[in-house]
Amino acid sequence: MTFSRKAAQKSALHPKAGVTLTELLIGMTISAVVLGGAIPLFLMGSTTAANGMGRLLINRDIRNFTNEMIENARYADYFKTYTSFSDRTEQNDGGSGDFLILVHRDVSDPDKIGRVIGYYRYTLSEEAEGPVLMFDNKYSPSTSTDLGTLLPGADTKGTHGEIIELSKGLSDGKLFYNFYDRSVVVRGEIIHIGAVGEQVTNTYNFTVSPRG
Secondary structure, eight states, rough: OOOHHHHHHHHHHSOOOOOOOHHHHHHHHHHHHHHHHHHHHHHHHHHHHHHHHHHHHHHHHHHHHHHHHHHHHHHEEEEESSSEEEEEEEOOOEEEEEEEEEEEEEEEEEEEEEEEHHHEOOOTTSSOOOEEEEEEEEEEEOSSSOHHHHHHGGGTTTTTTEEEEEEEEETTTBSSSEEETEEEEEEEEOOOOOOOEEEEEEEEEEEEEOOO
């Protein structure tokens, strides 16, 4: 018997092993279990990363908003607080509003106004969250016009630059609290969208005091 015939007989007696249907089903089941555990971990990691980015954005907004307001208030001569951009009811000591005005007098003529900076929350209702917007109007030459006349009209609401994406007021639902007509306490909650359907929030609380 030649070598080739012996090899053929051995092959016939011991056929090459293959994958049975049962083994295939077992393998597919194991793969499904592994994937089923991996997908939630992946989604959890994505959510954590998105929420972490949201917190970074909140910290950035708080830092920028605080620094800007303190700087603008430092050189302002006085402030006015109103109920909202649409409702110009003045809020005196102990009152809260969503519209803050910082007024800069003309250095050479204190009876005239040289600059007006305004911050307000833009919302459809008092309880709703909304962005914080800002305007900065300079007058050259300075003017003795009444402050109320210098303010942008109520119909311009929402047309100014956005400095915070979303915010809620925490002083009776308002953002600015008039403290003894000397300082403004800014109390709010900044909101960013972290993951789909989730919001990341953080509160901020600081005081600004015009030099006047």
